Amino acid sequence: MRRVLFAERISDDKNERSDSIESQHDKLSRRALSEGVTVVGSAVDLSVSGDVDPFQRRELGAWLTEENLTKWDELWVSTQDRLSRDDIHFLRFVFWAIENNKSVLVLDDPGFNEQMHSRTGRLLLHAKGLGPAMELDRIKARTKDSHERRRFTARWTGGIPPFGYRPVSRFVDGKTATYLEQDPDMVKVLREMRRQILAGQSFFAVAKYLNEKGEHTARDRARIRRGKPVHRRGAAEGVPERWSETTVKSLLRDPALLGYKKHKGEVLYDSQGQPVQVADSIFTDEEWETLQAAVEARTQTKVRRVNGTSPLYGVVWCGECGSKAVHKGSIHSGVEYRYYVCGAWPKEDRCRGVSIRAEEVEGWVEIYFLDRYGNQPVTERTWVPGTDNTRELEATRKRISRLRHLYVEGEFEDNPKEYKDRMHALRTREAELAAEPVVEGHWSEVPTGQTFQELWAGLDLEGKRKQLIKSGYQVRVGRKTFKVTPEPATVSETLERLSAEGADTEALTEVTEALRKTGHLPRE
Template identity: 85%
Template sequence: MRRVVFAERISDDKNERSDSIESQHDKLTRRAEAEGVTVVGTAVDLSVSGDVDPFQRKALGPWLAEESLSKWDELWVSTQDRLSRDDIHFLRFVFWAIEHNKTVMVLDDPGFNEQMHSRTGRLLLHAKGLGPAMELDRIKARTKDSHERRRFTTRWTGGIPPFGYRPVQRYVEGKTATYLEQDPEMVRVLREMRRQVLDDQSFFAVAKYLNEKGTHTARDRARIRKGKPVHRRGAAEGVPEQWSETTVKSLLSDPALLGHKKHRGEVLYDSQGQPVQVAEPVFTEDEWQSLQTAIEARTKTTVRRVNGTSPMYGVVWCGECGSKSAHKSSITKGTDYRYYVCGAWPKENRCRGVSVRAEEVEDWIEIYFLQRYGPERVTEKVWIPGTDNTKELDTTRKRISRLRHLYVEGEFDDSPKEYQDRMHALRTREAELASEPVVDGCWHEKDTGQTFQELWGTLDLEGKRKQLIKSGYRVEVGRKTFRVSPEPESPEERQAKFDTLTPEEVDRAKAFHTARASNPFG
């Protein structure tokens, strides 16, 4: 009984003129029925390039492993290049098949297996292997040239689109081409991520939120679009990738969210020194700047953020030494006792270790805080963007230096005008950036239109904690002491603080709040 394994492969490369998987399988099946062999398996490798080693292919590789060799006698393919388009991989497979006494059937080359077993035949096989290898080189060259031509255009050259975008086919100038457009669902996710970061959530908390919601990563979304299962590295198929602190921070810091095109991790710039724009930005420039400021502040903080542990984490502080209090709990005779204790004690000797019942502190916050601060207006910090072109100016100067280096190396010997035009555009942009003043962005307190008394009843414990932190309040607890700081400002003090602003800061604040009022969801 002849036991046969079918090997079927097709590449993602649109330039590869190859049979479809269905066509390959049909040819192999009809031949198997004619010869009366037993088909014990079919190795189908979809979207696998011809230069991938057969032993490394996901479907075929396991059949070539030592533990599977006793299950089959013959390997059938429709054409030789279904085995491999790489001549080295191809010859390695041929010698492997000879060593393990395996028959190889190539439908369009009936003498293939006989040629494997003679020196002259192997020489012919080597020559045959060079044809697909040379064609593969031509395919790669055409693909590279195509990518080079499209690199500085608004077209999408392929790969995994940035999170927030999806590829779409458009008919432009008589041809179908791929472009990027915003994915509304992913944009909503990004805006929620931005809101959480500005609301002082940690990257870990944002990642946890995304994982609990079952939000797919950009890679998993790309797999789903191709009809493939989601896959986490090191796990079984169907197990989605997980978000982490690193992926959250990396995503929210990626200029691709502004619609900028990138190559090898760097933003591409056109001949005028401007980023190549391939899609509409997810965030406005102001939203982007405030997000980056919040990310930078969180990155530089020395405070370790703990999520879901202390009901008043970041609000309650030790009144003895000023350290942040920790939340402790213990169960005695079935009763759960909770305390706020000095976070520095006993690791440091500067404090005697203040310990206060958590319920008392939370009740005092409810009573004392509202009695003292209830009439106070609730404010929120809003970012007033500044202008700082230092980074772009530095990038422009580096591009001028690289362009000059290319000129010296002779890259523009045949096109001196192109060099002059590009250098002129970069020099002009450099002058524009250098002439613009650097104005630092700043946070500004904005009145929300509510008092704490009006807001308090609508919040749960976590909401109250976040609001206290957002408004800059802290509760200092000591032995028989309870103090909220800072003290509420009188109208006169608020006016005095406003009077310290420069005219430019006042104008910027007014302009910002006017724009904010016209677009409250911005």
């Protein structure tokens, strides 16, 4: 009995004229029924380009391994290009089939299998392989030209849209084209991510939140839109991708969230030196700047707490050597014992190691901190936007250099006016950017109207930990030592600092009233 394997393939490329999978399967099945063969399986490769090596295809490749090689005798395809459009891959498969005594049936080429077994026939097959290969080259060239024409327009040229956006078809200038628009669901997710980062959450905590909520990544959402199952690399189909610290950080720093178009990872700029806008920005300029400042601050900080570890992680430090203390726990006779110990010991000779009961440290924080700092006003960090065009100026000068290089290479021989116009626009923008002063953005502390004593009552241990870190306080513990740094500022120092940071009259008045309320300043 002849054992037959069907090979069916279809590409997502809209320029490729090909039978549907259903049509291919129907033709192969009717032929199999007429010849009375046994069909052992169908290798169905969906959305697989014709230039993919048959041995690398997900479905067909599995049947070509030594493990499955003995399960079939003949490979059937409806047309030759369903096997491959690449002439090298095609010929490699032909010689592999000959070496392994496999027959190949091509429905629209009855003499294909016989030609495999003669020199003249193989020469003809080589010529036949060039046809689909040349057509594939034409498809790629047309696609590339199309992308080049649309690259600097607001149209979406394809691929996975940035998180926060979805592709839509619109009828413009008599043609249907694809554009991007904001996806309300993803925008809501992005705004929550921004809120959490500004509130002091770590990238890990945000990723954990997204995974627990079951929020899909941009790639998985694209799969779902195409009717495909979600898929994590290295896992079975249906298993979604996971968010990580890296993906969260990369997403929140991506200028694509401003609606900018990118090519090979870089923002595209038009002839006027402005970013190509492909969609509406998800964040306002101020929201974006505060987010970038928070992301940068989170990137630079060394205080990253892993859930389930030290309740005062990042707050307690070794008073002997200055290293961060770590939280240790053990259970003896059913009783749990917790300690804060020097994180450097015994790796570092400079410290003999500090080990203090955690309950004592946490109790001291409650008593000592409030006794010494409870009357201090609580402030919130507010981002004051700055102006720094250094990056844009550098990018503009690079574009000037590239444009000059293209001119030297003869790119504008047929249109010198275009070169002059583009160069003039870039030079003008360069002069504007160079003339603008650089003002660094900075954080300013705005009083909340509360003292630490008033705030403390409503916070749990984790809230107190975050507030201490946010306020810049550290607790240093050692043998018979307990010290909170920095020392509390005097009234005059507090007012002077806030004034230097640009606090307005109203803010200074609020601080003054808060200090009067706590008795630090006399009533007028």
